[in-house]
Amino acid sequence: MTTATQTAARRKFRSEDGAFVTTARGAEVLDTPLLNKGTAFTREERAALGLEGLLPPAVLSLEDQVRRAYEQYHRQPTDLHKNTFLTMLQDNDEVLFFRMLAEHLGEMMPVVYDPTVGEAIKRYSHEYRRPRGVYLSIDEPERVEAALADTGLGAGDVDLIVASDAEEILGIGDWGAGGIDIAVGKLAVYTAAAGIDPARVIPVALDVGTDNEELLNDPDYLGNRHSRVRGARYDAFIDAYVRAASRLFPHALLHWEDFGPGNGRRILQRYRDQVCTFNDDMQGTGAIVLAAALGAVRGAGTRMREQRVVVFGAGTAGVGIADQLRDAMVRDGAEQAAATRQIWCLDKPGLLTDDMADLRDYQTPYARPAAEVAGWRRDGGIGLPEVVARVRPTMLIGTSTVHGAFTEAVVREMAAHVNRPVIFPLSNPTERIEAMPEQLITWTGGRGLVATGIPVAPVTYEGVTYSIGQANNALLYPGLGLGAVVARANRISDGMFATAAEAVAGLVDAGTPGASLLPQVDNLRAVSATVAVAVAKQAAAEGLARVALTDPVQQVQDAMWQPEYRPVRAG
Ligand SMILES: NC(=O)c1ccc[n+]([C@@H]2O[C@H](COP(=O)([O-])OP(=O)(O)OC[C@H]3O[C@@H](n4cnc5c(N)ncnc54)[C@H](O)[C@@H]3O)[C@@H](O)[C@H]2O)c1
Ligand SMILES: O=C(O)C[C@H](O)C(=O)O
Ligand SMILES: [Mg+2]
Secondary structure: OHHHHHHHHOOOEEOOOOOOEEEEOOOHHHOOOOOOOOOOOOHHHHHHHHHHOHHOOOOOOHHHHHHHHHHHHOOOHHHHHHHHHHHHHHHHOOHHHHHHHHHOOOHHHHHHHHHHHHHHHHOOHHOOOOOEEEEEEOOOOOHHHEEEEHOOOOOOOEEEEEEEEEOOOOEOOOOOHHHHHHHHHHHHHHHHHHOOOHHHHEEEEEEOOOHHHHHHOOOOOOOOOOOOOOHHEEEEEEHHHHHHHHHHHHOEEEEOOOOOOHHHHHHHHHHOOOEEEEEEEHHHHHHHHHHHHHHHHHHHHHOOHOOOOOEOOOOHHHHHHHHHHHHHHHOOOOOOHHHHHHHHEEEOOOOOEEEOOOOOOOOOOOEEHHHHHHOOEEEEEEOHHHHHHOOOOOOOEEEOOOOOOHHHHHHHHHHHHHOEEEEOOOOOOOOOOOOOHHHHHHOOOOOEEEEEOOOOOOEEEEEEOOOOOEEOHOOOOOHHHHHHHHHOOOOHHHHHHHHHHHHHHOOOOOOOOOOOOOOHHHHHHHHHHHHHHHHHHHHOOOOOOOOOOOOHHHHHHOOOOOOOOOOOOEE
């Protein structure tokens, strides 16, 4: 369906007592994914909506349809085919798509989301079938508001917008127009995991061009065919988006995804005190890693304030994690300056030190005094092996996109000095991960407390099976978003992330040998509900809620959209 017909169709139905009332008839009904039930339309609905000749005679249930769709899914030969199949299903019938996803969440998350979504993003212009979302172009900044209005949605109709400029998609870099798929994928997880109503969200591509020459030279490429615009024009475009989105949809939470390190933090700092907004890679990631770290610290029987943390890859995610671990050490009794000194950050030039000329502003607080490391071995810069040998870290975090960076020598050195080494290779997708959990468990003799960004199978080592938690922001942002929506929060605060992390950590018992540091993805709906309640309460406690929270547990439950067919009436 084109955006225009989607607009028309959206205007053509409204909710009434749990039912839909629509002025659409015939093929137009079948072409509206939020309305369409296909073979599950009842005889009465078929008669009323002009569908009698347009569907085969049998009337199926949603369960019948899920069974058939699941078989079709399994006949797809590769994960990319499966991803394409699911996209088409979503474009045809959203309830069916979300019901099947909900029933097979652990199995299908890696296909709709990370890691397969990375493959789909690279192939976007080639696998393209239908548009989904809003495409905003830097070449037409004056059209931003009109383009958002093209959705046909009104001021009270939107809870959430996910936007990406696609400069740093996962760990695979700049994928231009394909970046719309990370916004679509994140939103699918919001609905599957937290019951965010799929009719009340918008994925947005902020197309500012691309520096990916492969795309620029690809005749099929669907985005703006020029290099990335930067500087004042970029800022004005982002500003036009924020202003238009807040004017048209004053309740919407604005989620930023996969921006480059130069822009992500700057944008957040500019808008965080003006509108309800957060950066998922910095803050969502920081909070889920904090949750895993809290679980690990409990499992290891140590204290947060005693941790020595090495962060390898001091970009958007790495420094976002460092900030939240530092704040957690402070909450556990450490002085702010002392907590900051317990974190060592490395980037391309090695350990960050205060004599480096081109540190980014957000890296500066973590730069070590050059004098402190004057005697450390240099190989160009001070590399990870030397830092690990000197620092004897309790935690090693990977957000570098460097596959294999956590070598056997580095891990064995770390494990030689710490009882329960905490190791989180978080880079996505699989081709970027710093080490595989199986290696980490083996090299640490089963003592490692491990979590990854991608989903991985359990590891068996010397008779113990280790369940590997997925420290992916997908365990956090859906509940955070739901909590913010339920409270109608007007800002997203640091306190909301801290409380969300505590809520997730409270759901696991990392003390049992082999236990996961994080809840299982199959339990995501329950996790998200718990996070949402904590976040909504925190919003109220900080005076950021715009509705009264009389019974937050019930309010969260009531707000969760369920993948069930509603009656459709002709109106
Ligand atoms: N698990 C999660 O939930 C999660 C969340 C966000 C990001 N990530 C992953 O983390 C990785 C980084 O994402 P980001 O958004 O922070 O990207 P980013 O580009 O902002 O940061 C990556 C950093 O790694 C540095 N780096 C590159 N090569 C290096 C090397 N050889 N040695 C040391 N540092 C090096 C870069 O200079 C940059 O500062 C990606 O793979 C992404 O998928 C995971
Ligand atoms: O999308 C993910 O899987 C997590 C994270 O936002 C990332 O950029 O890697
Ligand atoms: Mg991301």
